[in-house]
Amino acid sequence: MSADGFAKGPPPGARADWTIDQGWDRYTPAEHQVWMTLYERQRAMLDGRACEPFMKGLEALDLHRSGIPDFARINVELNRLTGWSVVAVPGLVPDEVFFDHLANRRFPAGQFIRRADELDYLREPDIFHDVFGHVPMLTDPVFADYMQAYGRGGQRAMQLGRLHNLARLYWYTVEFGLLQTPQGVRIYGAGIVSSRAESVFALDDPSPNRLGFNLERVMRTPYRIDDFQQVYFVVPSLQALLDATLQDFAPIYGRLKTAKDIPIDRIEPSDLVITRGDQGYAKARATAQ
């Protein structure tokens, strides 16, 4: 997770790279119980919804064994599988710090967990979102390479002043991505798999558009952080996602300087339409406000 607008260095107690000790021994029984409740609730949603690499990763890391996962334990297996590790951070970190971690195959995860009376509300990403949502996909070798490529791309986008375009790629893939499989469309995005409501909405609701992934198109599409998505992008394979990211983005960024953003509910003639949404949910919400 990352955020803009950090003028100062790391908070007291954090290292220069913003990491902290996870302090696994200090979690209370109540905090472990929140993890177990969330885990069991979410795990029950995901058969036939989450993609196979996610489900395999969830099993490989054994994320339900001891309440909140101990990073020292899961990093042994994660490192063996793809060379990635999870590091604890106190909250959102500056973009350049975030990208540096990803480029070095480290995933910064929130150390804290949400309150038992706020299971469906997140002020900022907590350990359940970050570890349950993101880390299983990091056990997949292709996705693991994609995340590292994204981190390197972030460093470059900052130099070129195109971070807002690149952030949309993260949003519509790492957070809210869907994957085409022989069994149908499946979820791989962390924001979906860690959300009870969106893991249904993203696949089943008639409201959103579901469109074939196109990198440049995604970079022109704004997103909403306050509600369910109005459009999801479906990658044909994780390899295709990785391949798209290994090209030089500089020519794309050059075109994006003059290309207009595409309204969030628009379908372009060049889009591959997998599901044409009726935007019913979004319209109802707009009317209610």
Ligand SMILES: [Fe+2]
């Ligand atoms: Fe996330």
